[in-house]
Amino acid sequence: MADYGWPDAEHRTLIGKRITRVDSPVKVSGQAKYTYDVKRPGMLFGKILRCPYAYAKVVSIDASAAEKMPGVKAIHIIQGPNSTIHWAGDEVVAVAAVDEPTAEDAVRAIKVKYQKLSHLVSDAEPPKGAAQAQGPLSMDDIDDMLDNQVPARQMVEQIQQYGITSKPDEGTLKGLQEDGATDEVIKAIRAATVHPEAGSRPKSNYQKAAAQTLGDGEKAFAQAEVISEGLYGVPVITHCCLESHGSTSEWTDNDHLLVHMSTQNVSGIAGQMAEPLKIPATNIRVHQDHIGGGFGSKFSPDRWGIATAEVSKKAGGKPVRIMLERDSELKVAGARPSAYARVRVGAKRDGTIVAWQSESWGTGGPGGGGMPPIPYVFSIPNQRKEHTAIRNNIGPARAWRAPNHPQAAVITMCALDDLAAKLNMDPLDFFLKNIELGKPRQAIYTEELGIASDLMGWKQKWHPRGQNKSGNLARGVGLSLHTWGGRGHASDCDLTIHPDGSVDIKMGSQDLGTGTRTCILMVAADTLGIPMDTISLQIGDTMYPPSGGSGGSTTIGGVSSSTRRAAVDAREGLFAKVAPALNAQPAELESINGTVRVKGDSSRSLSWKEACSKLGAMPLTVRGKNPDKSKPPDLTNSGVGGVQMAEVEVDTDTGIVKVKKMVAVQDCGLVIDVKTAESQCHGALIMGISYSLFEEKVMDPTTGRMLNPDMQYYRLAGLNDIPELVVHMMTGKGYDERGVIGLGEPPVISPGAAISNAVANAIGVRVPFLPLTPDRVLGAFQKAGA
Amino acid sequence: MRDDDPNQNEKVDERSGVSRRDFLKISSISVAVPLVTGPKVVFAAGEQVPVHGPGKVPMEFTINGKKHKADLEPRVTLLDALRDEFDLTGAKRVCDRAECGACTVLMDNKAVYACSVLAIEAQGRQIATVESLMQGDKLHPVQQAFVDNDASQCGFCTPGFVVACKAFLDKHPNPTPEDIRRGLSGNLCRCGTYHGIQLAIAQLAQKGA
Ligand code: FES
Ligand code: FES
Numbered sequence: 001m002a003d004y005g006w007p008d009a010e011h012r013t014l015i016g017k018r019i020t021r022v023d024s025p026v027k028v029s030g031q032a033k034y035t036y037d038v039k040r041p042g043m044l045f046g047k048i049l050r051c052p053y054a055y056a057k058v059v060s061i062d063a064s065a066a067e068k069m070p071g072v073k074a075i076h077i078i079q080g081p082n083s084t085i086h087w088a089g090d091e092v093v094a095v096a097a098v099d100e101p102t103a104e105d106a107v108r109a110i111k112v113k114y115q116k117l118s119h120l121v122s123d124a125e126p127p128k129g130a131a132q133a134q135g136p137l138s139m140d141d142i143d144d145m146l147d148n149q150v151p152a153r154q155m156v157e158q159i160q161q162y163g164i165t166s167k168p169d170e171g172t173l174k175g176l177q178e179d180g181a182t183d184e185v186i187k188a189i190r191a192a193t194v195h196p197e198a199g200s201r202p203k204s205n206y207q208k209a210a211a212q213t214l215g216d217g218e219k220a221f222a223q224a225e226v227i228s229e230g231l232y233g234v235p236v237i238t239h240c241c242l243e244s245h246g247s248t249s250e251w252t253d254n255d256h257l258l259v260h261m262s263t264q265n266v267s268g269i270a271g272q273m274a275e276p277l278k279i280p281a282t283n284i285r286v287h288q289d290h291i292g293g294g295f296g297s298k299f300s301p302d303r304w305g306i307a308t309a310e311v312s313k314k315a316g317g318k319p320v321r322i323m324l325e326r327d328s329e330l331k332v333a334g335a336r337p338s339a340y341a342r343v344r345v346g347a348k349r350d351g352t353i354v355a356w357q358s359e360s361w362g363t364g365g366p367g368g369g370g371m372p373p374i375p376y377v378f379s380i381p382n383q384r385k386e387h388t389a390i391r392n393n394i395g396p397a398r399a400w401r402a403p404n405h406p407q408a409a410v411i412t413m414c415a416l417d418d419l420a421a422k423l424n425m426d427p428l429d430f431f432l433k434n435i436e437l438g439k440p441r442q443a444i445y446t447e448e449l450g451i452a453s454d455l456m457g458w459k460q461k462w463h464p465r466g467q468n469k470s471g472n473l474a475r476g477v478g479l480s481l482h483t484w485g486g487r488g489h490a491s492d493c494d495l496t497i498h499p500d501g502s503v504d505i506k507m508g509s510q511d512l513g514t515g516t517r518t519c520i521l522m523v524a525a526d527t528l529g530i531p532m533d534t535i536s537l538q539i540g541d542t543m544y545p546p547s548g549g550s551g552g553s554t555t556i557g558g559v560s561s562s563t564r565r566a567a568v569d570a571r572e573g574l575f576a577k578v579a580p581a582l583n584a585q586p587a588e589l590e591s592i593n594g595t596v597r598v599k600g601d602s603s604r605s606l607s608w609k610e611a612c613s614k615l616g617a618m619p620l621t622v623r624g625k626n627p628d629k630s631k632p633p634d635l636t637n638s639g640v641g642g643v644q645m646a647e648v649e650v651d652t653d654t655g656i657v658k659v660k661k662m663v664a665v666q667d668c669g670l671v672i673d674v675k676t677a678e679s680q681c682h683g684a685l686i687m688g689i690s691y692s693l694f695e696e697k698v699m700d701p702t703t704g705r706m707l708n709p710d711m712q713y714y715r716l717a718g719l720n721d722i723p724e725l726v727v728h729m730m731t732g733k734g735y736d737e738r739g740v741i742g743l744g745e746p747p748v749i750s751p752g753a754a755i756s757n758a759v760a761n762a763i764g765v766r767v768p769f770l771p772l773t774p775d776r777v778l779g780a781f782q783k784a785g786a
Numbered sequence: 787m788r789d790d791d792p793n794q795n796e797k798v799d800e801r802s803g804v805s806r807r808d809f810l811k812i813s814s815i816s817v818a819v820p821l822v823t824g825p826k827v828v829f830a831a832g833e834q835v836p837v838h839g840p841g842k843v844p845m846e847f848t849i850n851g852k853k854h855k856a857d858l859e860p861r862v863t864l865l866d867a868l869r870d871e872f873d874l875t876g877a878k879r880v881c882d883r884a885e886c887g888a889c890t891v892l893m894d895n896k897a898v899y900a901c902s903v904l905a906i907e908a909q910g911r912q913i914a915t916v917e918s919l920m921q922g923d924k925l926h927p928v929q930q931a932f933v934d935n936d937a938s939q940c941g942f943c944t945p946g947f948v949v950a951c952k953a954f955l956d957k958h959p960n961p962t963p964e965d966i967r968r969g970l971s972g973n974l975c976r977c978g979t980y981h982g983i984q985l986a987i988a989q990l991a992q993k994g995a
Contacts, residue, residue: 020933027941028929028948030876030916037875100866101859242880242888242942242976292878292942293976326881513940513977679936679982686978711885711974720971722980 002572004565004631006670007526009736013592014526016731018675022518022532023290023511032290035262038248040319044073046311047103048304049093049110050328051085054393054704055119058083058092058112066095066109071102074314075110078307085114086147086366087395088705089331094307096320119393120205121699123236123338123363131388132204136163136195139172141203146179150367155181156188163193180275206361207368208388215382220355224346228419231768233340234407234752236363237695238333239400240716243292244324245302245333249309251317256283257309261301262323264294265549266540267508269301276306288540294512296399297334299549327709335697336400337364339372339407340769343415345380351425351433353416356380360411363390364397372404376412377445377481377641378437394699394706399551401687402484402745406752410770413480413753418766421465427479427757428458438481441641445481448643448665448730452479455663455726456645466764472653474764475660478757479645482749486668486742488557488626488636489548495524495566496621497574501609503528504536505566509547509559511539514744515676516555520563522672527567529591530608545623553742557636558626560672560740565631566624573622577614578606637739642666644685644750647723648758652781655774657759659689659723662751667730669741674729681727681747688751690717693771838906845909849874850918856905864908865889865900868915876916876945880974887973890946890953891915897953916945919952928952931989937982943975947983951990961991 009016026032051058063075074096079085085092093110097103137145137159145155168176173186181189221227247261257279263269263286270284277284291298304322312320324333341360347353356375363369368389375383420430432449435442453459461468461477468475494506505524511517517537525532538544548558575586578596582589582604590599597605606614627634647661664681671677694715698707708714752770759777760766765784767776825836825843839860847854849872856871865882868874868891877900880888884902891900892914919926925933928951938944947970954961954969961969966987975983 021936021938023941024933024936024938025925025929027938027944028932029920029925030874030945030948032941033875034878034942036879037869039870039873039875100870101861240976242878242886242940242974244880291940293940295976326883513938675936679939679979682981683939683978686980687976690978710883711881712883716974716976717978717980718971718974719980719983720967722984725981 001631002568004568004635005633006564006635006739012526013529014522014532015672016670016674016736019518019522019673021515021676022521034243034290034292035247035260035288036243036292036323038260038321040248040250043248043319043321044096044098044315045100045103046094046096046308046320046322047100047107048091048307048322048328049107049112050089051092051114052088052705053085053114053116053119054088054121055117056085056114057117058085059115060113061093062111063093066106069102069106069109071098072106073097073318074311076307076311076314078303086144087332087393089328089395091303091307094311094322096311096315119704121392121394121704122701123390123392125340126206126361126388126390130204131206131208134162134207134209136165136198138165139168139176142176142181142189143179145367146176146181152182152185155185159185159188159192163195164189165195165198167194205391206388207391208386209371212385213383217355217357217382217384220382221344221346221357224354225349226419226423227344227346228415228422229342229344230415230418230766231340231342232411232414233769234338234410235769236335236338236394236697237400237691238330238335238697238714239295239297239398240330240714241293241295241297244326244329245298245304246321246323247301247305247308248319248321249312250319251313255279257285259284259286259309261286261288261305262291262298263288264291264298264510264512264551266510267542267546268299268549270542273301273306273309277309284542286542288510291510291512294550295401296403296551299399299551326711330697330709330714331706332395334398334400335365335395337369337397337407338362339411341374341411343411345415345419347419347423351423351430353378353380353419353434353437355382357384358411359386361388361390362407363392363394365394366391366396369397372408372411374408374411376405376408377483378412378416378434379439380437393704394697401748405482405484405745405749406691409480409482409749409753410756414756414766417478417757417760421760424464426462428453428462431479431481438641441483441639444641444667444730445643448641448667451728452643452645452663452665455665455728456647456661458645461647462761465761468762469652472651474650474652474762475647476650476758476760476762477645477647478754478759478761479643480750480753480757482642482746484553484640484746484749485638486553486557486640486745487638488561488740489554491547491558491562491626492545493547493559493562493566493624494545494621495563495570495624496619497570497612497615498619499613499615499617501612502536503530503534504538505563506538506544507547507559507562508542508544509539509555510550512550514555514680515673516559518676519556519672520559523560523563524567527564528571530594553744553746556672556742557740561626561635562624564624564635565626565628566622569622569624570620573620574611574615578611581614582606635739637669637741640667640669640741640746642746642750644754646751646754646758648755648762650759650762650777652763655777657693657772657777659693659721659755661724661726662689662754663726663728664747665728665730666743666747667735668743668746669738670736671729671731672740674731677729677743678727680743682725684747685725685751686717686722687748689721689755691770692752692755693717693721693773696771843906845906847909847913848911849913850915858905860904860906862905863901864891864903864905864913867905868900874915874917878942878946880942887950888943888946890949890973892949892953895953895956897950916949919948926952927990928955931986932983935982935985935989937979937986939977939979943973943979947973947975951983951987955987955990959991961987
C-alpha cells in the first residue's frame with residue numbers, strides 16, 4: 001500500500017517550514033470578497049425589527065404602513081403574535097427594500113405590541129435557597145431549549161439524565177421537529193423516563209446539578225496543612241467578529257436557493273436550512289470566499305439566515321442581503337458563558353495539593369450551561385464540586401474559542417496560585433512540584449515550563465507577592481497551563497491532475513484566517529513535488545466535497561490528512577502511467593522539484609508536465625478522506641499541553657494594568673506552517689489580553705438590555721495595549737511524529753489566568769474577576785485594606 | 787482622526803464650510819422639508835444653510851482618480867456609497883460609527899473613517915481607497931510588508947489598517963515605537979494581528995518607505 005504517513009524532516013520541502021500565507025495579497029489589497037461584500041444583481045437590502053425587551057410576549061404586529069412604503073419589497077414575520085421573546089434584540093420581523101435607508105425606514109414604521117414579562121439578566125451568585133435541583137423537563141422546556149439554540153447533544157444529555165414530565169403525543173413530537181429538534185433529540189424523548197409528579201413544580205432560574213465528588217474531600221481537607229479560599233470568575237464576553245453574521249440569499253427557481261453566508265461551516269449549512277425552508281438540502285448551494293472572523297459563533301444559519309431566505313422568497317426570489325448591525329452582533333450573535341466559583345484548595349506544607357472544593361455558577365443565557373472542567377489540568381485526588389446554572393435573558397451562548405477552558409483556567413490556576421502564595425512558594429516551583437497531577441502530559445508541561453521560564457526571565461522577575469514596587473508602579477509575573485484535544489474532523493478532498501500538468505483541489509472547507517488555504521497547498525505541493533503556486537485550490541462551496549465545520553481546532557488535522565491521502569493516491573496513479581516511459585516500476589519513482597524520476601537516478605526523469613501528458617486524454621481525479629482507517633496511519637492526533645507566562649505593571653494609584661510581556665510555549669504535534677501557527681499564537685495572546693483587561697458584556701438589570709453594544713464601550717485591545725510577545729512552538733523529535741493537531745483553541749486559554757496571577761503577584765491581592773479593570777483593581781485593594 | 791491632531795475632523799469639516807454642528811442642524815431640518823432634489827436654502831440659527839433631500843440627489847465624486855456619479859440620499863455615508871454604489875468593497879463596514887477604522891480611506895490624502903463622512907460631503911474631494919494602492923500587479927510597499935510579516939489573519943480589518951499605515955508613514959517616515967502605538971490606535975483587529983503589523987511598520991521604517 002502507498003505510504004500515506006507524513007514524510008520525516010529530511011524529506012519535507014514545505015511541511016514544517018515558514019511559508020507566507022497564500023491569501024495575504026488579496027486581503028491586503030482589498031480584493032478579497034467577504035460575504036458582506038457580495039452584491040448580487042438586483043439585490044435588495046434586508047433589515048430586522050428586534051424586540052427591545054429581554055422577556056416578553058408578542059401581542060400584535062401591524063406592518064401595514066411599512067408594506068405601503070415605496071421601495072419596500074417584502075415583509076416576513078419571524079416571530080408572530082403569542083411568540084415568547086427570551087432576550088432583548090431577538091428577531092421579530094424582517095423586511096426587504098430597494099436600499100438600506102428604505103429598509104430602515106420600513107422597520108421603523110412597523111408597530112409591534114408586546115406584553116412585558118419580568119426578566120433576569122444578572123449572573124451574580126445565586127441567592128441562598130434560590131437554586132433548585134434540576135428536574136425532569138416538560139415539552140415546553142424542550143421547546144424553549146430549541147428556541148434558545150441549545151446544542152442537540154446537550155439536550156439529549158439533559159433528557160437522558162433528568163427524564164421528562166409527560167409522554168408527548170405524535171403531534172407534539174412533530175411540532176418539536178418543526179421547531180428544529182434533531183432525530184437524536186426525538187429519540188431521546190421517546191426513550192426518556194416519565195416523571196408526571198414533577199410537572200407541577202414552578203421553575204427557578206437557578207438549577208443546581210448533583211454534586212460531583214472524587215476521593216474523600218472531607219478527610220483530605222482535615223489532613224491538609226495549608227488551605228486557601230478564594231473567589232474567581234470570568235464574565236460573559238462576546239465574539240465581536242469584525243465581519244458581522246449574515247448572508248445573502250436568492251431563489252434561483254421555486255425550490256432552489258443560493259446562499260452566500262459568513263460561516264465557519266460551509267458544508268454543514270444546507271442541512272440546517274433544509275428543514276425550516278422545506279426544501280431538500282441538495283437544492284441549497286452555499287458559498288463563501290472569505291470570512292471576517294467566527295471564533296466559534298458561526299456554525300448555524302441562525303434565525304436571521306433563515307429569515308433572509310424567507311424574505312427573499314416573498315420578494316419573488318430576488319437576492320436579499322441581511323448582515324447584522326454592530327449593536328445586534330454584540331447583543332445576539334454570540335456570547336461566551338460566564339463562570340464564577342468559590343474555591344477551597346488544600347495542600348501539605350511541602351506544597352503537595354491534596355483537596356479541592358468548589359461551588360461554581362454561571363450563565364449561558366436562556367439555556368443555562370454546565371460546569372467548566374475544574375479543577376483544570378491538575379487531577380487533584382480529592383474533590384467535591386457543585387454547580388448552579390443560571391437561566392436568564394442575556395441572549396444565547398455560543399462556542400467561543402476553547403469553550404469552557406479559559407473559565408476553567410482562571411478558576412483553577414488562580415486558586416492554585418493563591419495557595420502557592422499562602423505556602424510562600426514560587427508558583428513555578430509549586431506547579432512543578434505537582435506536575436504529576438497533570439497526567440498524561442506531565443513531561444511536556446515540565447519541558448514547556450522550563451522553556452517559558454527562560455524566555456520570560458522568570459527567576460529574575462519573580463518576587464514574593466507585592467514586593468516589587470517602585471513608587472506607584474508594581475510589577476509582577478504569573479503563569480498558567482492549559483490543554484486541548486484538537487483531532488482532525490471529517491474531510492473529503494478531491495485532487496485532480498490534468499494531462500497538461502495543472503492540478504486542482506476542491507474541498508468544502510473554509511479558511512477563517514488561520515492559514516487553512518496555505519496549509520492545504522503546502523501539503524499537496526510537498527507531496528507532489530511541485531510548487532504551491534501551480535496548484536489551484538477551491539474551497540468554500542457546497543459544490544465541493546464536504547469538509548467539517550471549523551471548530552474545536554479540528555480543521556488543520558482534517559484538511560491536511562484528506563489532502564495528503566488525495567495527493568499520495570494521485571501521485572501513485574500518475575507513477576503507474578509514467579513508469580513504462582521511464583522503463584521502471586511505479587514503486588521506483590519519486591516526484592521532486594517539478595520532475596518525476598527514478599529514485600537516485602536523475603538521468604531517467606521527466607518534467608512534471610511531460611509526466612502528466614502520459615495520463616492520456618482524461619484527467620486523474622482521486623478523493624482523499626479523513627479519517628480513513630483503510631489508509632493508515634492516522635495522520636492526526638489529539639491532546640496538547642501549553643504554558644503561558646505574563647508580566648504586568650500595575651499603577652496602584654489609578655488601578656490601570658499594563659501587560660509588559662507574554663510568553664507562550666505550545667505543542668501541537670506536527671506543525672504544517674510554522675509562520676501561520678505562530679500568528680495563531682500571537683493572535684490568541686492578543687485576544688487573551690483583550691478579554692483579561694477590557695471585555696465584558698454589561699447588562700442593565702432594569703431594562704434587560706446590553707449597555708455596551710458598540711466598539712467604544714465593548715472595548716477590544718488595540719495596538720497600544722500589546723506588549724512584547726514571545727511564542728515558542730514545540731517542534732521536532734517527540735512532537736512531529738505525533739501527527740497534526742489543531743491550534744486554534746489552546747493558546748487562547750491561559751492568558752486570563754496568567755495575567756490575573758501576574759496582577760496578584762504585583763499588587764499582593766487577588767482581583768477576583770476578569771476583566772482586570774481599574775475599578776476592580778482599586779476595589780480589591782480597598783477590600784484588602786491595602 | 788488617528789494622527790496627533792485631535793481636531794482633525796473639525797478641521798476637515800471647516801474647509802468644506804460646514805461644521806459638524808451645522809451638519810447636525812441640517813439633518814434635523816431635512817426631515818421637516820418636503821421631498822425635493824437639489825439644495826434649498828433655509829435660515830437656521832442665524833445662518834443660511836443649504837438643505838438637501840430627503841430624496842435622492844445627484845452627486846459626483848472623484849475616487850481613485852476617476853469620476854463617479856450617483857443619485858443618493860443625503861444621509862448615505864461615503865462608506866456605503868463606495869461599497870454599494872461603486873463596488874469598492876475594500877473599506878469594510880464594522881462599527882459604522884468611527885470606533886474601529888475598518889472603513890479607513892484617504893480624503894485629500896488624510897486618513898478618515900468613511901463611515902463617518904457623508905457622501906454628499908465627500909464631493910469635490912480626492913478620495914483614495916485601498917484599491918488604489920497597487921501599481922498594476924505590484925503591491926504597495928505597505929501591502930508587501932503586511933504580507934511578509936503575516937499581518938493579516940481573517941483580513942477584515944486589514945484594508946483599513948493598510949490605508950491607515952500608509953497615511954501614518956507618509957506623515958511619520960521614521961516613527962518611534964511610541965509614535966506607532968499612538969498613531970495606529972484608531973484601528974482595531976479581532977484576530978490579533980497587531981504583532982505582525984508592528985513588525986511590518988518596523989520593516990518599512992527601516993527602509994524609509
Ligand atoms: S466602520 Fe468606520 S470606524 Fe468602524
Ligand atoms: S485580521 Fe481578522 S480582524 Fe484583523
